[in-house]
Amino acid sequence: MIVDKIKKREVKNIQPKKPVDIPVGKWVKCEKCKEIIYKEAVQENYSVCPNCGYHFRLSSRRRIAQIIDERNF
Ligand SMILES: [Zn+2]
Structure with a gap:
């Protein structure tokens, strides 16, 4: 008798999980x-x-804009 041993290779496609990024x-x-x-x-x-x-x-420009009115600066 001829016994054929067939080995099936299981190929697992492992996909790396994408890290959840904060935009x-x-x-x-x-x-x-x-x-x-x-x-x-x-x-x-x-x-x-x-x-x-x-x-x-705060950026200095933004801070100035908050504190001082542009017309008076
Ligand atoms: Zn806080």
Whole structure:
């Protein structure tokens, strides 16, 4: 008798899971309460964390624009 041993190779296609990325530029992380906050919500709150009141860094131009009226500057 002829016994044919057929070895089937199982080829598993392992697809690496894509890491869930937070869209850059839309979300900011509060350094104080570690909360992920929508950037627009922070900007509407004058760059202050609505969760804990942490003040985010502002560019100097943006800060001047908030404090001083452009006509008087
Ligand atoms: Zn916060």
